Amino acid sequence: MRCGLCVNSCPTYLLSQSEPESPRSRVQSLRKVLSEQQVLTGAEQQHLANCLQCRACETVCPSQMAYAAAFDQAQNQLAPSQASWTSRMGFALIDHKHWRQTLLPLLTLYLRTGLQQPIRASGLLKKLGLAEAEALLQSPSLSPLHRLYPIKKSRLRGRVALFTGCLAEHFDRPVQLAAIKLLNALGYEVVIPHDQVCCGAIHQHHGRNPQALLAKNAEVFYNLEVTAVLYSASGCGAMLSEQLAPDTETSGWLLRHLYDINDFLLQHWPDQLRLAASNLTVAVHEPCSQRHVLKNQHNLYLLLGKIPHLQLTAVSENTICCGAGGSYMLSHPETADKLRRRKQQQLSNSGADLIVSSNFACRYYLNASQTDSSLKVLHPLQLLADRL
Numbered sequence: 001m002r003c004g005l006c007v008n009s010c011p012t013y014l015l016s017q018s019e020p021e022s023p024r025s026r027v028q029s030l031r032k033v034l035s036e037q038q039v040l041t042g043a044e045q046q047h048l049a050n051c052l053q054c055r056a057c058e059t060v061c062p063s064q065m066a067y068a069a070a071f072d073q074a075q076n077q078l079a080p081s082q083a084s085w086t087s088r089m090g091f092a093l094i095d096h097k098h099w100r101q102t103l104l105p106l107l108t109l110y111l112r113t114g115l116q117q118p119i120r121a122s123g124l125l126k127k128l129g130l131a132e133a134e135a136l137l138q139s140p141s142l143s144p145l146h147r148l149y150p151i152k153k154s155r156l157r158g159r160v161a162l163f164t165g166c167l168a169e170h171f172d173r174p175v176q177l178a179a180i181k182l183l184n185a186l187g188y189e190v191v192i193p194h195d196q197v198c199c200g201a202i203h204q205h206h207g208r209n210p211q212a213l214l215a216k217n218a219e220v221f222y223n224l225e226v227t228a229v230l231y232s233a234s235g236c237g238a239m240l241s242e243q244l245a246p247d248t249e250t251s252g253w254l255l256r257h258l259y260d261i262n263d264f265l266l267q268h269w270p271d272q273l274r275l276a277a278s279n280l281t282v283a284v285h286e287p288c289s290q291r292h293v294l295k296n297q298h299n300l301y302l303l304l305g306k307i308p309h310l311q312l313t314a315v316s317e318n319t320i321c322c323g324a325g326g327s328y329m330l331s332h333p334e335t336a337d338k339l340r341r342r343k344q345q346q347l348s349n350s351g352a353d354l355i356v357s358s359n360f361a362c363r364y365y366l367n368a369s370q371t372d373s374s375l376k377v378l379h380p381l382q383l384l385a386d387r388l
Contacts, residue, residue, distance in 0.1 A: 002027075006057035011321045011339055012050050020047045023057035023067065030067075033074040045078065050335065052328050053205055054288035054321040075207035086129045090327070091208070094166050094198050104140045104170055111139055132333040136368045141173035149180045149190040157187030160264075161224050163217075163231040163240070166198035168360040172233070175360070178385035179232050179261055185388055186268055193220050201239035202327050214243055218250035221257075229254060230261040232381060233360040235326065238293035262358060262380065263296055266303045275387040277308035283352035285343075285366075285377065286318040287359035288325075300358060304380055307387050315355070317346050324365035340365060347375050356380045 006023040007013050013022040020043070029048055032038040040048070051071065058067050093100050110116060116134075125131040145164070160183060164176055180190045196217055200210025217240070221229045231237040237260050244255040282304065286297045301312055323329060323339030344366065347355050355377040357363050363377045 003062065005060050005062060009056040009060050009319055011052055011054060011056070011323070012335065014320065015335065015338055020044075021050060026051060027065070027067070027070075030070045030074050033077055034070060040078070048074070048078075050332065052288075052321050052323075052325040052339075054325065055292040056288065056319055056321070059292045059319070072204060072207075078207070084129060086133070087206075090133075090330075091203070094202065095213075097166075097197070100166075100170065104142055107137065108139060108142060111137065132330050136329065136365070138171060138364070138368070140170040142170075144194060145169075145173075145176060145180075145192045147192055147194060149184060149192075151184050151187065151189050155187050156189065157268075158189075158227050159191060159225065160188050160228045160230055161191045161193065161221055161226040162261075163196060163199070163221075163229055163236060164192060165231075165233055165236045165360070168233050168236070171364060172360050172379075175232050175379040175381055178379065178381040179230070181385045181388065182265060182381060183230075183261075185273060186265065186270065188268075191224055191226055193224060196220050199236040199239045200243065201235055204239065204243065205326050210239075210243060214240070214245075214251065218244065218248070218254045222250040222253050226257070228257050228259050228264060230259050230264050232261050232358070232379065234260065234287050234290040234294055234358045235361055238289040241294065260294060260296055260299075260358075262300050262303050265384075266299050269303075269306060275307050275384065278310045278383075278387060280353040281311040281313065281351065282354050282356055282383065283313050283315045283347065283350040284318075284380075285315045285322070285347070285355055285357040285362065287357055287362045288321050290358055291318065300356075300380055304356070304383070307384070313350060313352060315343075315346055315350055317343070322362050322366055324359075324361040326361055329361075329365050336365070340369070344369075344375060347377075354378060354383070356383060 002024055004024055010023050019025050026048055029040055029044045032040060053068060053071065055068050058065065093103065119125065125134050162176065162179060183190050197213050199217070200213040203210040203213065231240065237258070240258055241255070245251040246255055284300060290297050304310060304312055320342070321339055322343040323336035325336065329336040355375060356379065357377050358380060363379065366377045
């Protein structure tokens with residue numbers, strides 16, 4: 001249609017005010033690749049690469065164009081550029097859990113022994129291309145979660161599994177423990193299979209095939225005796241809900257039993273379970289994966305409404321990405337930081353006591369440069385578990 005209704009919802013266009021950085025222009029590049037088999041110029045490929053894949057353009061498109069599907073198809077057809085050694089290392093750590101488990105104690109020593117400041121000052125991190133990643137580094141959890149979190153049989157309503165993802169497994173432990181606490185309180189024992197793997201979202205966004213990871217997760221969860229598989233990170237849930245094949249036995253089963261934990265808690269919350277009241281004002285940050293893909297953000301407000309007297313407000317410009325964009329914060333640090341500062345200003349202007357967000361990457365990125373403790377971004381599960 002080329003109507004341009006998507007233009008003002010695009011983060012890169014809002015920053016640059018440049019037509020080549022708009023969805024309308026990128027769609028024309030996608031058309032060249034997919035329909036006309038043309039070779040894109042270097043500039044056109046760069047403008048495509050600058051896309052955060054937030055999918056805000058899909059939400060406002062009157063013709064409901066499947067932009068993400070076209071983008072992924074084009075990514076697969078475009079000749080991949082030579083990946084940097086840091087990119088190859090990142091994917092290797094995502095794909096091999098035992099390598100992560102070996103590296104994480106070393107990172108913990110690095111953070112705790114005072115090495116961080118002299119190494120930063122030396123300039124070595126910039127030379128190695130690791131400065132952006134190191135600036136985001138936070139202390140990981142080194143011990144694994146238990147495989148089973150049981151409850152008394154007299155209270156048992158069922159058994160569910162928790163999808164922990166890859167990096168979130170180590171850097172989002174408070175949220176995972178809050179999820180387990182809430183599910184146990186509702187009468188569900190929780191299974192956490194240690195052989196689950198990454199959801200594949202980062203692979204998909206970089207033109208890599210995620211099917212092996214999807215198939216592995218489908219097999220792992222299919223073999224569990226559970227009635228539901230729950231995720232707490234909306235980015236992982238968006239990837240699984242869209243990319244799992246519905247026509248295969250294991251993937252189809254996982255797709256039918258996959259739930260956003262916010263939705264699951266809301267559906268199964270018992271009337272007799274009351275939460276302690278709170279006088280806080282909480283602003284809800286709606287991640288792109290939740291707002292534009294899962295489209296279930298309204299359920300979060302209903303769930304948080306279980307807390308008596310809690311005041312809820314939506315963050316202004318919830319339609320605009322915070323800049324995290326999966327690995328975008330590493331691949332496009334300058335653009336990502338501009339969007340983060342824009343989002344943090346909106347959070348500050350909300351006047352809220354606390355911010356909540358259901359996506360791991362958003363919370364991790366927004367919290368990484370916080371200087372104002374009042375802008376701490378938590379998962380809604382942490383707030384709910386605290387009120388039990």
